[in-house]
Amino acid sequence: MSNAHPDSLQIEDYGQAVELFFERGWTDGLPVVIPTRALVDAMIAGCGRDRHESLGPVPPQGGEATIEKLAVNAVMGGCRPEHFPVVIAALEAMLKPEHNLNGVTQTTHMCVSLAIVNGPIARELKFNSRDGVFGNGNRSNGAVGRAIRLAIWNLGAAVPGETDKATLSHPGEWSFCIAEEEDDNPWEPLHVERGCPPGSSAVTAFACEGPHSIHCSGIPDEMLYTLTESVNPPGSNNMLYGGQTLVVLNPLHAEEFAKHGWAKNDVRQYLWENARRPLSEVLAAIVAHREPVRKSQIEAGRYSFRYDVRNPKTLVPVTQRPEDIHIVVAGGRTYFAAVLPGWGAFGGYAATALVRKPGR
Amino acid sequence: MQGDHAMDIMIPVWQHTSAPQLAATGMEGLKGSTIAIVDDGFDKSFMSRLETLLRDVHGAIVETFVKPLGSAPSPKALLDAAAKSRVAIVGIGL
Numbered sequence: 001m002s003n004a005h006p007d008s009l010q011i012e013d014y015g016q017a018v019e020l021f022f023e024r025g026w027t028d029g030l031p032v033v034i035p036t037r038a039l040v041d042a043m044i045a046g047c048g049r050d051r052h053e054s055l056g057p058v059p060p061q062g063g064e065a066t067i068e069k070l071a072v073n074a075v076m077g078g079c080r081p082e083h084f085p086v087v088i089a090a091l092e093a094m095l096k097p098e099h100n101l102n103g104v105t106q107t108t109h110m111c112v113s114l115a116i117v118n119g120p121i122a123r124e125l126k127f128n129s130r131d132g133v134f135g136n137g138n139r140s141n142g143a144v145g146r147a148i149r150l151a152i153w154n155l156g157a158a159v160p161g162e163t164d165k166a167t168l169s170h171p172g173e174w175s176f177c178i179a180e181e182e183d184d185n186p187w188e189p190l191h192v193e194r195g196c197p198p199g200s201s202a203v204t205a206f207a208c209e210g211p212h213s214i215h216c217s218g219i220p221d222e223m224l225y226t227l228t229e230s231v232n233p234p235g236s237n238n239m240l241y242g243g244q245t246l247v248v249l250n251p252l253h254a255e256e257f258a259k260h261g262w263a264k265n266d267v268r269q270y271l272w273e274n275a276r277r278p279l280s281e282v283l284a285a286i287v288a289h290r291e292p293v294r295k296s297q298i299e300a301g302r303y304s305f306r307y308d309v310r311n312p313k314t315l316v317p318v319t320q321r322p323e324d325i326h327i328v329v330a331g332g333r334t335y336f337a338a339v340l341p342g343w344g345a346f347g348g349y350a351a352t353a354l355v356r357k358p359g360r
Numbered sequence: 361m362q363g364d365h366a367m368d369i370m371i372p373v374w375q376h377t378s379a380p381q382l383a384a385t386g387m388e389g390l391k392g393s394t395i396a397i398v399d400d401g402f403d404k405s406f407m408s409r410l411e412t413l414l415r416d417v418h419g420a421i422v423e424t425f426v427k428p429l430g431s432a433p434s435p436k437a438l439l440d441a442a443a444k445s446r447v448a449i450v451g452i453g454l
Contacts, residue, residue, distance in 0.1 A: 006375065010366040017369055026372050037368040059433070063374025072372045103431030154372040346431045 007068075008037060021076075028153045030174065032076035043071035046081025047088065048358030055088070056095050059102035060163050063155035065091055070151055077147030077175075082125060083140060085355050086203060087147045090115040090177070092353035093205035094148070100347025104207040105158035108165050109237060111207040111343040112172040114246070115148055116328060117179040118191035119201030121355050127179035130251075131332035134178060134211050145177030170210040178330055184251040185329040186258035193264070194352045201355040206326060207348025208246050211338035216253060220260045223253060223337075224270055231325075231339045232275040232318040239277060239316070241344030244324040247271070248338040250331035264327050272322035276315035283312065326350055387447065391419035396442035398450045400430035410449075 011017045017034045021027045033039075044051045044067060051068040058065050067088070074087045094101050094113050104113055117127050128138035136142065158164035182189045191202035214230040216223045231245060232238065238245045249257075249267075257267055319325055331338075342348055387393065395414055399407045407424070414420040425442050427434050434442075434450075442448045 007371050009369045009371065011369055012366045014367070017367065034367065035370045035372065037370055040370045058374075061376075063376075066374075068370075069372065069374060072370045075370075076372060097432070100429065100432045102433055103429075107431065150372070155374050157373075347429065 025159075026154060027076070028150065028174070032150070033078055035072045035075040039075045040068070040071045043074055043079070043081050043084050044068060046358065047071075047084045049088070049356075055091050058091075058095070058152060058155035059158075060106055061155075061157035063157065065095065065151065065155055069155060070147075073151040073154055074143075074147040077145075077150050078139065078143035079147050080143075083144050083147070085357055086115075086117060086121060086125070086140075086144050086201075087151070089201075089203040089353045089355040090144070090148050090205060091151060093203050093351045094152075096205075096351035096353070098347070098349045099205050099207065099351040100349070101152075101156070103347045104343065105152065105156055106163060106165055107343060107346065108167045109343050109346075110166055110168050110170050110209055111237075111348050112170060112176050112210075113148070113152075113205050113207045113348070114172065114340065115145060115177040116190060116204040116206065117144070117177065117201070118182065118189045118196075118204065119355065120199065121201035121357070122179035122182070127177075129179040129181035129330050130184075133248075133330045134338075141177050141179070142175055145172075145175030148177065149173060149175055172210055178328075180328050181251050181330050184333075185254055187254055187264040187327075187329065190326070190328050191352055194350070196352060196354060201357075202352050203355060204350055204352040206244065206246055206340075206342065206350040208340035208342050211248065211340050214337040214339060215335055216249075216337040217335040218256075220257055220262050223256065224267070224274070227267075227337065227339075228271060228274045231271060231341075232277055234277065234281055236318075236341040237344035238318050238341050240282060241346065242320040242324075243344040243346065244319055244326060244342045244349050246326045246328065246340040246342065248328050248330055248340065250333060250337060251329055252333040252335075253337055254329045265322075268325045268327055269322050271325055272317055272319065275318045278312065279314040279316050280312035282316050320345070389418075390414065393420050393447060394445040395420045395422050396445035396448040397422060397424045398434060398438070398442050398448060399424055399426045401426050402430050 014034060018031050021032055049067045053067050055065040070088060070091060074084050079087060104111055125140045127140040180190050190204055192198050196202045214226055216226045231247060397411060411422050411424060415422050423445060425438050
């Protein structure tokens with residue numbers, strides 16, 4: 001092994017290289033594809049961007065997310081060059097201030113930044129948006145998700161127990177990427193709803209817990225009952241601190257709602273108006289709503305709840321605003337939906353970035 | 361796989377080149393010193409108590425800077441303002 005160039009190493013044996021990545025802490029516990037210069041150069045050439053361009057420092061340690069360093073991590077994650085623009089867009093979204101990746105990577109909460117892929121690129125690269133969407137079995141979901149996590153690992157250096165203080169975390173720290181189902185979906189896709197042009201491709205980052213299953217079937221009233229009762233458990237950060245949450249409905253749910261005249265926004269509004277708990281229950285669960293902590297938070301400009309926090313009968317909504325409930329359509333056509341609670345009012349908010357394909 | 365030629369393998373981490381900042385030295389006491397407290401806003405009662413102790417018991421001149429968002433890095437302007445003090449308290453280890 002030799003180190004003639006500061007950004008590379010010369011190694012003859014592939015097995016030795018795999019072990020070296022573990023020894024140096026350059027992988028998060030799983031073996032990786034070894035990023036040879038040829039593979040990395042092909043990755044960069046495929047994206048049409050300058051290898052020295054930086055998307056900015058990756059928190060918490062602040063390693064620069066240059067196109068070259070992202071390409072190295074994309075190769076390690078198993079990406080092909082055509083995946084790379086999606087990885088770049090995901091990092092661009094995660095580095096936006098509203099996402100607060102610094103807090104997301106270091107909080108004691110278990111949230112992890114989920115990447116949601118929308119637009120034609122999701123179909124071109126055969127991302128899974130249907131059965132088992134959060135699970136295994138698909139290279140695009142797996143490799144793009146893994147590349148993102150490795151980039152955060154290697155450039156941000158959020159190490160569990162040290163700079164990453166997650167109490168439990170969840171398996172999305174290995175790879176956490178889905179696509180929204182847009183063909184079998186009567187509603188506007190997430191990225192268009194968030195201001196991207198129709199026909200564009202984009203990645204939306206949202207920091208959340210893993211998917212919690214909701215058995216949800218029947219006519220809209222029946223589905224709304226189970227959804228309403230499931231999105232606001234008393235121990236969720238959303239119920240205690242507001243912030244944003246994500247509800248994933250499957251295509252059959254969306255079809256049933258649409259058939260009965262429900263737009264996505266109607267479902268969102270219904271959930272916001274009805275998924276509430278009395279302040280007395282919230283007070284019983286969390287110190288943040290009690291004096292003096294609540295007072296100090298209000299003074300610090302946070303938790304500016306628009307309801308009477310001194311009246312125990314006040315019904316507290318799961319998020320501060322209806323638009324903080326994100327709804328995505330994905331999964332198989334069965335009875336199950338999911339809620340992925342967010343981090344609360346500390347950040348991890350949804351942020352979207354367009355996928356820039358070469359030459360555009 | 362064992363090849364005849366060495367593989368050129370790219371390093372995935374960012375190699376920091378800046379030198380670490382050294383802590384302030386040469387303080388002989390707190391009396392009369394300006395101390396900045398960079399407060400994340402998570403525990404106002406604790407920070408108020410700390411400020412009172414530094415000012416009333418140790419005679420320091422304390423200025424508190426509250427971060428706009430406790431879980432995100434401080435804005436540069438806030439850090440620059442805090443850096444004008446003789447000492448700054450930017451975190452508390454438990």
